[in-house]
Amino acid sequence: MEMPIHSCFGDLGGGMLTLDESLFLLINGWVGTSWSFDHLVFRIAHSHLLKGSVLVALLWWSWHRAQSQARASVILRTVVGVLMAVAVARAMQNLLPARLRPAHDPALLERGFVLFDEFDPAILEGLSSFPSDHAVLAFAMATAVFLEHRRLGIVAMVWALLTSCLPRVYLGMRYPGDIIAGAIVGTLVMLAVASLPVPQLLDRRVETLALRHRGLFYAVLFLATSQMATVFVDSRALFGTVANLVLLHLPRL
Template identity: 35%
Template sequence: MPNFDTTIETYLTHLHLGPLPNLIMRALTDMYTFRGLVLIPILWWIWFQPGERRNWNREVVIATVVSGLLALFVGRLLADFLPFRMRPIYDPELHLHFANSSSNDARLSNWSSFPSDHAMLWMAVATGIFVVWRTAGILAIAYTALFICFPRAYLGFHHPTDLIAGAAIGIVITWLMTRAPIRTRYATPTLHWMERFPGPASVFAFLLCFELVTQFDELRRLASAASKAL
């Protein structure tokens, strides 16, 4: 959908929001605080909620975390095996100048733009929140769209269709993984293990959530450096 993308990207480059909004957009894309540290704590909140649905809530939280991991994995497979798509900020054929572009983003030039792994991961998490808690879920989905996805289009890191496709894939993954016939196959035994071994389970959950917040960024950098050294 090149015409759709180009029309929106051209409009975004002519918004001229000003230095401060541009700085805020950069902060929203660069800082983990405005991504995972907004949504992941909601999953922890749901986890510790008492009530008759406690075990079901916890199973859905487990399914949501698994969905996030699966979304990252699927996103990497699609980016590697689908035809390479250049990010708008690096595409000279667009003749567009995006707000507050920086050479610090040069490492993204070799990463295919389609689909957006940010949209896939955080829309998957937001959908899991929605499954358990409708009000918070609607706010989480809106937050993901406005504060995670939109800035990445505004700054030229992704085409709009990259974000739309990524969000749709993330939603579908979580919807499937939280269905009872699928969820009970892995979330129920995982919950039983966590209740039996709370110490190791808590440590593992913390580390896993930390890596989701950072999207395994440091591990990916280490793997990339190791592969180049070898």
């Protein structure tokens, strides 16, 4: 069942929502200036290779730089941090008052919103705009990179902003406030998970298991990071299908 989308989010924001809309219209106002640039931004916004895979590559690079005796623990914390950040984002989207996507708000059309001709707003029907799960995931990964290598982490954050965040504002998929909130959530959750005290015995146990079952460890890690690169699209679709099938047959059990 699709989530009902309405404009009650404005009651929470007041004047801030007006500022958010104004900043959105300022960025979106460039649409139509150059079809080539618009097309490029559209392709970036829909490219898992540019958005997620590059950040995953930077993650693997930062993991390679980690001390060998603590590498598995660092990797495990990162994966847990990403999963927790995505879970928090989904909870916020489901529990907070739903917010219309910019492309679905008729008021913005009257204020000058420009829709790129290749973008179909129908694909976002029933999805709340706040916060941006793309920003949550991208900045969670970028923060994990930053914790291991500062310069590489700054590159990751700039890359996340340019590929996962700004294109979605430009095209009308998200408001700037959605992106900012998502970036904050992703960063804070990853920092929180990374700072959690873990008993040394558990750390040593993780390292021992990773070393003993190295092939399996990296095979599972590859699967996990491949889903991170695609914002867990396949995992969510599979989980949704299984959940629907279970609910469909539940009365018969």
